[in-house]
Amino acid sequence: MVIKVFLATSSGSTAIKKKQQDVVGFLEALKVDYTELDIACNEDNRMWMRQNVPEEMKPANGIPLPPQIFNEESYCGDYETFFNAKEDNSVYAFLGLPPPPGSKEVPVEERNGNAHEEEEQAEAADDAEEVAEEEIADDEAKEGDEAPAEEEEEEEEEEKTVEVKDEVTKFTVFASASSHLASPSTS
Numbered sequence: 001m002v003i004k005v006f007l008a009t010s011s012g013s014t015a016i017k018k019k020q021q022d023v024v025g026f027l028e029a030l031k032v033d034y035t036e037l038d039i040a041c042n043e044d045n046r047m048w049m050r051q052n053v054p055e056e057m058k059p060a061n062g063i064p065l066p067p068q069i070f071n072e073e074s075y076c077g078d079y080e081t082f083f084n085a086k087e088d089n090s091v092y093a094f095l096g097l098p099p100p101p102g103s104k105e106v107p108v109e110e111r112n113g114n115a116h117e118e119e120e121q122a123e124a125a126d127d128a129e130e131v132a133e134e135e136i137a138d139d140e141a142k143e144g145d146e147a148p149a150e151e152e153e154e155e156e157e158e159e160k161t162v163e164v165k166d167e168v169t170k171f172t173v174f175a176s177a178s179s180h181l182a183s184p185s186t187s
Helices: 014-029 043-052 079-087 089-093 106-182
Strands: 003-009 034-038 068-071 074-078
Touching: 003 014, 014 034, 014 079, 034 043, 074 079, 074 089, 079 089
Parallel strands: 003 034
Antiparallel strands: 003 068, 068 074
């Protein structure tokens, strides 16, 4: 697989030159085989690049600026997506290449496998959340039907509590009075 980096060797923009140097320098540091294709001096390269950048990746004016990166015929991205992949330590996945042995980057197959597991876990959590919400809604609907009965039960319990307190108070007063009557006066 050959990585193709579309560049403009005679660009007047220092920002574009820096971005191109950043991409090329990083690919060289990783020892990735790549080919530089100049769009400033070769009209065929310019046309091929413009036609093969996906519509959703083209800027508002419709003309993609260099650097643009491809793996053979497959579009990888522009400088911004390359930079994000570099920050995420996923440049090999971005380029569609397997990481070299000893690399910190997780191979694409494993990354996709984990992503699939994460999707399944997220779906299971969503399903559990939906079931819980439905149960809560059912409980609330039942509570709406049972609310008068529950209120009556609560009122009955309050009345019993008041009655018990009254009985305790009466007993306490009676016991206190009895103890005063039963004790001999020492006057």
